[in-house]
Amino acid sequence: MLRKVLAHWLKRPWTFMFMVSGYVISILIISMSIGKIDSIIINMECNQFGRIGERSAVEIYSQSNNAFKYNPKEIIQYLGTSGEIDLLNTGKVDVSKGSSTKRVEIIPAYFDKKANWQPPLYKGEYITPEECKNGEKKVLIGTEVAEGVGINVNDVVSIMNEKYKVKGIIGQEYDWNNYNEIVYVPIKALSDEYIDSKIISKKDNIMDATLLYRVNDEKITEISKSLESKFDKNKFNIDRKKIYDTSIEYSHYLNETLKSKIPLILVSLINISTMSVFWVMSRRKELTVKKVMGAHDKYIKNSIRKDMLILALFSVLISIVLQEILFILVESKINKFDCTFKLNWVNASVSIIIAIIVGYISSIFPMNKTMEIIPADGIKVE
Structure with a gap:
């Protein structure tokens, strides 16, 4: 399965690179936006x-x-x-x-x-x-x-x-x-x-x-x-x-951090969503040809889901490596602006989940609309 998906992507190298770049940038922005939460909690526990x-x-x-x-x-x-x-x-x-x-x-x-x-x-x-x-x-x-x-x-x-x-x-x-x-x-x-x-x-x-x-x-x-x-x-x-006690509510810091980073996170989500829609819409002619050749809707939808999953996982892998490199090279400078490239289980997990879920959900609507196209009309799509 993986070999077929990769072969499919390699037929469109520029599209693949464009999609991966968009995903990687979005995942990095999301990861950076919530990455400070873990550091805040660690510092509070240390200071107490x-x-x-x-x-x-x-x-x-x-x-x-x-x-x-x-x-x-x-x-x-x-x-x-x-x-x-x-x-x-x-x-x-x-x-x-x-x-x-x-x-x-x-x-x-x-x-x-x-x-x-x-x-x-x-x-x-x-x-x-x-x-x-x-x-x-x-x-x-x-x-x-x-x-x-x-x-x-x-x-x-x-x-x-x-x-x-x-x-x-x-x-x-x-x-x-x-x-x-x-x-x-x-x-x-x-x-x-x-x-x-x-x-x-x-x-x-x-x-x-x-x-x-x-x-x-x-x-x-x-x-x-x-x-x-x-x-x-x-x-x-x-x-x-008496040791000074301040209750550490993880959800509180998550909410406060998300509030301040909402614009960046929204831009990232929109970017991932746009990439997913673009990918499905760019393949409308190909997908309808498959219908003409006798492929079932379920088979076509599953192939799109597999493509999106492989894309998301590949992008996550690249973003993790890139984030580690950026942490080594520029963390001392960016940390002064209340941002961090530090990778932890919180921002890694959330970024992975968001990339997969948003990418998948965004592909559902254009995928369903494509499946509704009459094969004869779909072949005419440029």
């Missing part, structure tokens, strides 16, 4: 440190009349069995590669199963739960840190006189968020002395740690009781701190 209802800022401190009797890592690892722990307020460190150095915020982390949310990954891979549990010397580096120091995936960097392998680069290249300027380290890959110095008071030997805890809010009370039972030699106070 995760999904609402699934992360909390928690302060854990032991009472001053009872000297702390545990290794702080034990407390954090125990909490990390329920959700990801990010240890906050641990200061800044120098990240070095060769002669280049940048001072950035360090976030020690612990989790022993896949987190319910992670910062966007720009390159490489996330640290796995197994690597985190084993305390392997692997890190995630923010995009701005990587750019400033000249770091790439699999490079080895120096942090506090220790060597760490860069497992991935997090954040977004053209959209700033809270994770663009940090270094993310498994807490077990850091020395006990360093962790103790950040959360244990030397003066009265009490623990005071602020954690970003990625776990369902409803489970915090239950986990707090379990913690006190497990580490009963110390009395802990656990306070939840």
Whole structure:
């Protein structure tokens, strides 16, 4: 079937190129128009440190009349069995590669199963739960840190006189968020002395740690009781701190984006529709000849549908490749104008669906009208 359709198109190379060009331009415009939605939601989740209802800022401190009797890592690892722990307020460190150095915020982390949310990954891979549990010397580096120091995936960097392998680069290249300027380290890959110095008071030997805890809010009370039972030699106070919450409604951002891009999207839809109508109308004589030769209407309609489907899919493939190339070449310039060539599942899926559906629907009316033509009259069509 595919061979027949392609052979059919190749008989009209200029028409084929004209149709594909129109489809590709329209698909690119639609993709660019809605491509910003995903970035907005990612940035909001990053700036709020995760999904609402699934992360909390928690302060854990032991009472001053009872000297702390545990290794702080034990407390954090125990909490990390329920959700990801990010240890906050641990200061800044120098990240070095060769002669280049940048001072950035360090976030020690612990989790022993896949987190319910992670910062966007720009390159490489996330640290796995197994690597985190084993305390392997692997890190995630923010995009701005990587750019400033000249770091790439699999490079080895120096942090506090220790060597760490860069497992991935997090954040977004053209959209700033809270994770663009940090270094993310498994807490077990850091020395006990360093962790103790950040959360244990030397003066009265009490623990005071602020954690970003990625776990369902409803489970915090239950986990707090379990913690006190497990580490009963110390009395802990656990306070939840308010994180600014703004409900992220995907449909809201979709509607707002579409409203501002409606003119461009309408032009694209009209263009796709016009191309489809043009294709059917240009073949009226050919189609009526087929009727004269005994072809059934159903067969002719199916052949047109196949042509339109192949055209749409071929155009989508070209537009995806072209969009990736444009993202590499001109994203830094076009992003300043609130547009993006970034390809994600949202704009890719919507563009594909729109191209196929609009192309198909637009071909129905002229196709049906063509089928109504009397064969003798249809052959006279120029």
